[in-house]
Amino acid sequence: MRQDRAVGTWLLLLAGMVFGMVVGGGHARTIGAGFTIQVWRPFTGFIPPLNAADWNQLYGLYQYTAQYQAQPIDMAQYKALFWPMFLDRCWGRLMACVFLLPFGYFLLKGRIQRKLALWLGFIFLLGAGQATYGWYMVQTGMYPGVVSPPPEWAAPHLLSAMLILLLLIWTGMSLRAPEPVRLDGAGSLRGLASASVLLIWITMGFGALVATSGALHVYNSFPTMDGAWTPPGAFAQDPLWSNFVTNKGTVQFCHRLLATVTALTVLTTAVMGLRRRLPPALRDIFLLLALLVALQYVLGMATLVLGNNELGFVHELNAVLLFATAIAARHGLRGAVAAPVGALAAAE
Template identity: 40%
Template sequence: MPFDVPPSPAPLSRDAADRQAIARWLLAVAGMVWVMVALGGATRLTGSGLSIMEWAPLSGTLPPLSHAEWQRLFDLYRTIPQYQLVNQGFGLEGFQRIFWLEWSHRLWGRLIGLAFLLPLIWFWVRGRIPAGLKPRLVVLFLLGGMQGAVGWFMVASGFEADRTAVSPYRLVVHLGLALLLYGVLLWTAMTLRHPERDAPAAAAPLRRLAHPTAGLVVLAMLAGGFVAGLKAGLDYNTFPLMDGRLVPAGYAMLSPFWLNFTANIAAVQFNHRLLATLAGLCALALAFWGARVLPAGRARTALLALGGTVALQYALGVATLLLVVPAWLGTLHQAVAVAVLTAALATLHALRRPRTA
């Protein structure tokens, strides 16, 4: 018997094809930013971030090519407090171990810049960028360049007297800008791939919970930046209590009170736990709610992904704390945080309010 051959899908229009191509490019760059965030976590946890004391955007692309150059950079590193107070006596070989991780981190940042700039020029010259998108792409490129400058601004704070790590405030700014860059890349790509606003009618009440949930996710991530900057995860390594208490005794020890939110280890860790718990409960409520009322489709999938990634991230956070922050687990915790942000943004995008006529 002859087989019925299904009709071939209609070819995409030129405009639709351009949108899909640009979306794939932006998703690839977003993936590189995700890797960059993980590399940043690894450099921080291994103390590698201060090993390169020169800001050389072009010449710094190449690693040291001679023993004399290695020795020169090592001599520079030996002048800062981190070497004198933490790593004194670990020799040139020890310096090379931390140098390679920081060099890889910076090289990856340069590759992200090229991965964005070269296709941008190609799409622009060939007239394949949809109307209205050019300003956003230019802003994204400028954000990427700003991220490199902020990164050096952060690293330079670690060279100051009596410091063995970078400023927590600058670390949070650097992390926040990376998350903003990632978020705009991802949102733009999703809008190009799914320009329609086709959330089911049952999504309306879910939308009212999704926005504060996403806000809690972002706040928990920024609070995690202060935990990282203060090395607060090395204290209070029990869960759910902190030194036998739900709220640690030293929560409000600093004056003025607001300083506790950014400079008090007890308060910073408690706030991160609290925000993560609230974000987790809201995300799980959204996932269960969405599974019950939404039909199969993009919105339902995004909500289930948000619930799953939040549960995984929470478990990783507790394990990281109980094991006193091993570098590999801390890096994984930071990487999965971006997965949570991805799921939160995908949820907001899939639940967008339909346009009125």
Template identity: 40%
Template sequence: MPFDAPSRTPSRARAMPRAIALWLLAVAGMVWAMVAIGGATRLTGSGLSIMEWAPLSGALPPLSAAEWDRLYQLYRGIPQYALVNQGFGIEGFKQIFWLEWIHRFWGRLIGLAYALPLAWFWLRGRIPAGLKPRLLGLLVLGGLQGAVGWFMVASGFEADRTAVSPYRLVMHLGLALLLFAALTWTGLALLRPRPAVAEPAFGGLRRQVKAAAWLLVGAMLAGGFVAGNRAGLDYNTFPLMAGRLVPEGYWGLQPGWTNLTTNIATVQFNHRLLATLAGLAALGAAFAAWRRLPPGFARSACLGLGAAVLLQYGLGVATLLAMVPVWLGTLHQACAVLVLGMALLALNGLRGPERRH
């Protein structure tokens, strides 16, 4: 059952729901930045530059010429160097190394920003009743995300590979979105307890927003397969793909299910389709909120969702037509998290009163 803010009773007087909510939302913001940095890391081909997983010692960058040379020699042994970056020298290696190091260092900062306040709130007895299991679960999820990140990177060291596995990339992206959503939802539930009285207009609209939210998540994961297969470098026209609505060879691979994950024509078409359906659903919900809801948090959140979807769709088309420049691709990935955040705000604003059992 989703966590909701507890009622304020004397027995919970020492709890600090607002402070905990702001802390969780701040960590969610750090995860948002992490997704953007990860997008830039992938687009620049920097993700394979560090071939060691050293959670503690890796927090420090190379501090000597010998250490730089050692890491460079490791990198020269993987296919990406031989097939993509051969001969670019240690200065070229340093350029891709620093972005991946920042990506991992930011992940360590997120871990500290979560674990240290959690310990403080816990030891001082400031956590509301019923919230401790959720907070521990988020801690485990964050640790799992780090392990999956290395699992993804390690796939890029395999023979004849110059990038990571699309499957592992989508797994890593999906966990990041899940972590962001769980942090944001828990923080919002603490800041905005459920209303005491049901709003009749909320029921149907909440179902609309929920449908839009699931379509948005589907479009984001489909976008992960586009990124993993570098499918954005093909079919750089819109709305048609090589002059066709459904591209030729849409179901050309065998077995059939592999088209959904490795066929460039299929993964790009599916991303376009899901993004369009999600955009229409979100805009429909925003229009319904504008027509049916009085001014307030729920109405503003639904309108914000519609605006965020329009921005993201425009960025997606621009990224495709420009053949995925790094800055635009990174912005498109970062805006996807904004859209997810707006969907969560809208769902939070449309909640009904707590069910009594």
């Protein structure tokens, strides 16, 4: 991959826009707006309702949802929920434009070679699949008894978005700095950084399950769960796997446990990185990693004890920043190698 800072910066801008999608989608979920728009117009959906007939059509469709039937709202309340969801969808369309227009320009200018073009096309298809998946998730609002996005839909939606974020950050940073910096004796640190990225990603998946299943509100004490270390009835559901998706106590326990293991792993990675002689920019990334993981754990505890959905939303956003920082740290360690045998012998 040859260096092209402009193309790399464009991809990092798109990564920032993925964070914007998490902001918009998370806000819509937090206020209960996920099911408000029961139509999907990929190319004309940026046009808002222009008259009373348009509003009545959308409001009428929403009245068929289980969410409305469980808690009816009037037109004014519907409009208050409509706009955050509408803007979130418009942001997605803007992302498509920000991808396609520069992509076409760079391609015509010969700045993107065939291999990279195919790779970027793959990332775009992942984004299109993410949008389509999101639409089908919204349609579940028409299913009887489904009053909010189902956990088994919402968690994969977030995890797939994070995979797209990872690909954009990694590719963008590689284009800006294609030659890895050799870092002798940092091979183990590279392994820890890889584990940190994976653990953060898995923990975020269980965090999404907690947020969408209502598991936040079943045990609001820490470190125990109302005096117990494990929730009663942790495996009461059949089949067994469903406990890890819809059993609120089990889902919260898994998120607690993973969050603790992840925090310790990431903090260890950050401390080990800061103890090594690293390039200044990479050292700053490890310092940020330490600060974000500490903040993330504190936010998680506060969210749990207070049972506060809005604080949980902040917790989610910080998780994305933590994930992005861990990716950047791992990317900076591409040239990390184990210490030469001679160096180890000398150290002994």
